[in-house]
Amino acid sequence: MTFDVARVRADFPILEREVNGHPLVYLDSANTSQKPRQVLEAMREHNERHNGNVSRSVHTLGTEATTAYEEARAKIAAFINAGTPDEIVFVKNSTEALNLIAHSAGQMLALKPGDEIVISEMEHHSNIVPWQLLCERTGATLRWFGITDDGRLDLAHLAELVNERTKLVSVVHMSNTLGTINDVSQIVARAREVGALVALDCSQSVPHLPVDVRGLGVDFIAFTGHKMLGPTGIGVLWGRFELLAKMPPFLGGGSMIETVTMARTTYAAPPARFEAGTPPIAEAIGLGAAVDYLSALGMEAIHQHEQDITAYALKTLSDVPGVRIFGPATPEGRGGTLSFAVDGVHPHDVGQILDAIGVEVRVGHHCAKPTCARFGVPAMTRASFYLYTTTDEIDALARGLDQVRKVFG
Amino acid sequence: MMLDALYQEIILDHYKHPHGRGLRDPFDGEAHHVNPTCGDEITVRVASDFSDISYDGLGCSISQASASVLHELLVGHSAAEIAPIHEAFVELMQGRGQVEPDEEVLGDAVAFAGVAKFPARVKCALLPWMAFKDAAARAGVDVGVSPEVKA
Numbered sequence: 299m300t301f302d303v304a305r306v307r308a309d310f311p312i313l314e315r316e317v318n319g320h321p322l323v324y325l326d327s328a329n330t331s332q333k334p335r336q337v338l339e340a341m342r343e344h345n346e347r348h349n350g351n352v353s354r355s356v357h358t359l360g361t362e363a364t365t366a367y368e369e370a371r372a373k374i375a376a377f378i379n380a381g382t383p384d385e386i387v388f389v390k391n392s393t394e395a396l397n398l399i400a401h402s403a404g405q406m407l408a409l410k411p412g413d414e415i416v417i418s419e420m421e422h423h424s425n426i427v428p429w430q431l432l433c434e435r436t437g438a439t440l441r442w443f444g445i446t447d448d449g450r451l452d453l454a455h456l457a458e459l460v461n462e463r464t465k466l467v468s469v470v471h472m473s474n475t476l477g478t479i480n481d482v483s484q485i486v487a488r489a490r491e492v493g494a495l496v497a498l499d500c501s502q503s504v505p506h507l508p509v510d511v512r513g514l515g516v517d518f519i520a521f522t523g524h525k526m527l528g529p530t531g532i533g534v535l536w537g538r539f540e541l542l543a544k545m546p547p548f549l550g551g552g553s554m555i556e557t558v559t560m561a562r563t564t565y566a567a568p569p570a571r572f573e574a575g576t577p578p579i580a581e582a583i584g585l586g587a588a589v590d591y592l593s594a595l596g597m598e599a600i601h602q603h604e605q606d607i608t609a610y611a612l613k614t615l616s617d618v619p620g621v622r623i624f625g626p627a628t629p630e631g632r633g634g635t636l637s638f639a640v641d642g643v644h645p646h647d648v649g650q651i652l653d654a655i656g657v658e659v660r661v662g663h664h665c666a667k668p669t670c671a672r673f674g675v676p677a678m679t680r681a682s683f684y685l686y687t688t689t690d691e692i693d694a695l696a697r698g699l700d701q702v703r704k705v706f707g
Numbered sequence: 708m709m710l711d712a713l714y715q716e717i718i719l720d721h722y723k724h725p726h727g728r729g730l731r732d733p734f735d736g737e738a739h740h741v742n743p744t745c746g747d748e749i750t751v752r753v754a755s756d757f758s759d760i761s762y763d764g765l766g767c768s769i770s771q772a773s774a775s776v777l778h779e780l781l782v783g784h785s786a787a788e789i790a791p792i793h794e795a796f797v798e799l800m801q802g803r804g805q806v807e808p809d810e811e812v813l814g815d816a817v818a819f820a821g822v823a824k825f826p827a828r829v830k831c832a833l834l835p836w837m838a839f840k841d842a843a844a845r846a847g848v849d850v851g852v853s854p855e856v857k858a
Contacts, residue, residue: 646745646767646831647714654710663746676746676765705714706768 301603306595307686309334320656323691328474328502328635328682329660330524333588337527340587341580352579353553353570367579370586377589378519379510380536387535387542387569388577392501393424395520395535396468398572399497400428402545403518404436407465411437416459416467418443418451419672422474423665425499429468443469445672449476449625456488464494471503475664475678476625477635479503486515495541501525506604506633506684508597511536523581528588532581535572542568549574600685604634607683611636611692618699624673634683637664640699643706645679651705652698712821713828714768721815722768727778731761736846740838742770742830749774751838755846757784762835769828774835776815781839790851796836800829
């Protein structure tokens, strides 16, 4: 294999630790990923040597901080093939990015009763609730795509669901529970026919596969730093510049203004218009370092590694008696996020027993209760992989599941 | 191993063979509680004289076994008898593993002593007990002071 997973792992200090007397087997990267030394170093270096506030200081530290912050923006723009760094808005996380779209694009669209927003049953709560709130505020109607039995978006009623009344479609690029990677080309084409905007929740895709916003042809994407080797507290909204330029602000305050009098305010151009207040500076710089790290390895190579791991995991888990996998059963069109049920055992109990042997998985509804409901379960166990995941770790998971069956058998 | 403290044989027995499970009529008070972080759910019904306590739910072994133990311990007792048991169980669960349970009072519920060492699971064990307290209140019966449930 050309992808040297051992060398990658050596960059992640946390992977050396033990949990409950066993080597850590971290299978929860869809929840939050681990950070390499390079990211931790970049943040430490910033805080130790260059800390100052951005976009407002004439002094050297402030200038250095501003330069580093804007360099991070440029790196992220290049990473997703954005037209210009000004299309990158730094936010707290994907949730804030999606709320920003719902709020500001919602206002720009002047939604009213009779208008429709379309989402899907596969969404994380962060791509459901902001749209419910928007519909409550405006009287617009929320509609959604269903999920097929094999865990794909059900596009059978696309032409009816996305129609002349549709103003915006917001769907997930890669499901955080089923692992499905959605080919959104049909949705985008239909949205264009009826003049609707398209937003894509890329929280799970940007960290794991090459994403080209111009290639996708969408209007907005949202993603978060901590799922792609970066720190918490930093996320990204990408939007087409001409749309951002037309959108009203989300939060008001410092940095987002052009001029302020006691009577009225005019707003700065994007992205500053949407970055009120002092941003998470060290975190943005950390995310820039994470993007450098991912780019040096190559997103295509990372994706291929995860495809190999996923194929191995699908095979290994299907050999464990009593395990039922949700979502696509083959690696095609799916990423390295694998949710499953263990017959007769509640996911919390599965997770607890796995933790006792150092295997860290996520259990629960994964902030996607409608997806769980679609498959008739209140909760799932989810193992999710990343560039540092090994086949040995999948074997450890399988051994853990044998242990689960022993305790509950 | 730490896990043995959590998954006591008694707990697994109650999980696999629950006592008094299933919602029954008649009843005087009903409460439905959900653990918002994990989605575990329970519905508890009580007769005001506690001649029956019935329940149904979806959840992990800890929450479901806890409901079964609650049924076994409390059904047929008076409010005055129930209050100290309820209080002792809540105290045990919030004791971070430092409280020595009294088997005279708690019966099979002493098996939950180990759960108190797993902060993430304390809410699972308390879920049926909080729902029970609410259901009793709706039946017009007070079974003791409302404890503060910490995450």
